Amino acid sequence: MAQLRKRSRKTLDRTLAKARTRDRYRSFNKLTAIVDDLLPDAALEQFELQLRGLLARCQHTLQPDLRVLVQAFEFVDMARKVVGIGSVGTRCWIVLMRGSDDDDPLFLQVKEAQRSVLAEYGGISASRFGNEGERVVAGQRLMQAAGDIFLGWESAEGIDGKTRDFHVCQLADWKGSFELDGAIPSGVAQYGQMCGWTLARAQARSGDRVAIAAYLGQDTTFAHAIAGFSAAYADQNERDYAELKNAERDGRITVQSGL
Structure with a gap:
């Protein structure tokens, strides 16, 4: 457990350090x-x-x-x-x-x-x-x-x-982002929870929070739907990237990397 906390602390330190450079x-x-x-x-x-x-x-x-x-x-x-x-x-x-x-x-x-x-x-x-x-x-x-x-x-x-x-x-005001390099599974899970909490807060402030809560309900139907969509979206990204590489290999497009 102590080792996990140490790794999480290092990830947080890298994230803050990177944000401060922006x-x-x-x-x-x-x-x-x-x-x-x-x-x-x-x-x-x-x-x-x-x-x-x-x-x-x-x-x-x-x-x-x-x-x-x-x-x-x-x-x-x-x-x-x-x-x-x-x-x-x-x-x-x-x-x-x-x-x-x-x-x-x-x-x-x-x-x-x-x-x-x-x-x-x-x-x-x-x-x-x-x-x-x-x-x-x-x-x-x-x-x-x-x-x-x-x-x-x-x-x-x-x-x-x-x-x-x-x-x-x-143009730049210390915007930070999560460091995926070296992140442990529990850290990624916590990051996902933070993203969900941030989005929920924004929706509650800008929309009808009572209607949103009623729509979501008390079961896991919506959560499972979002998880399914996320997995499908990731799969589509991989297919799109594969098509891009195929087009580059066949000479249909020119790809410049390292920008």
């Missing part, structure tokens, strides 16, 4: 480099003014004390970010801000917020929020026990003349 200083070393401009000088200057204006207006969506804090940082530079799979089709920008000196950087992410994909299927004709960015921020604040202090929202006109909604957040 901060603005790591982003500063990783992201600050001279890159080619994607726009001509005149268009780039105009877009920078638009982005500066968005950030200035966004400050009014923050609490007064946090507004004072972010006003201590000045705009330095910006770059377009290539978004992940879940955000394909949305515009996203990284903004480098500078505080008291060059050793005081702050990276903000300005990400386009589109209409919820659930709105069409949930019988919602219009959002109660006038800005889709505000909808995203309100949802995060409602569901998360501790969120980003610089979460805000605004609208801005792009270089194509269209106005879009955005939400603003920090």
Whole structure:
């Protein structure tokens, strides 16, 4: 038992250590480099003014004390970010801000917020929020026990003349993740319980907790359904990966690894 506790402690220490490296200083070393401009000088200057204006207006969506804090940082530079799979089709920008000196950087992410994909299927004709960015921020604040202090929202006109909604957040703020390497079965089980508890808390805060509890009931039907879905999902991932490797081997696609 003592040996198990020792291994669990080591896993926790690695997780915390990794989380602490995911901060603005790591982003500063990783992201600050001279890159080619994607726009001509005149268009780039105009877009920078638009982005500066968005950030200035966004400050009014923050609490007064946090507004004072972010006003201590000045705009330095910006770059377009290539978004992940879940955000394909949305515009996203990284903004480098500078505080008291060059050793005081702050990276903000300005990400386009589109209409919820659930709105069409949930019988919602219009959002109660006038800005889709505000909808995203309100949802995060409602569901998360501790969120980003610089979460805000605004609208801005792009270089194509269209106005879009955005939400603003920090690029790196000590987000941690579970370390699977070296984890023991009981640790993985505890991690699963923590994920379930976190999700349940978020659903209870954002939905009708009484209706959710009544739907789940007292037996294990729902738990078994979720376990079955998880196993099927894992199997599908393995099949998809096998198809990817087959396509690479046959020359149908080119795969680049180690990115």
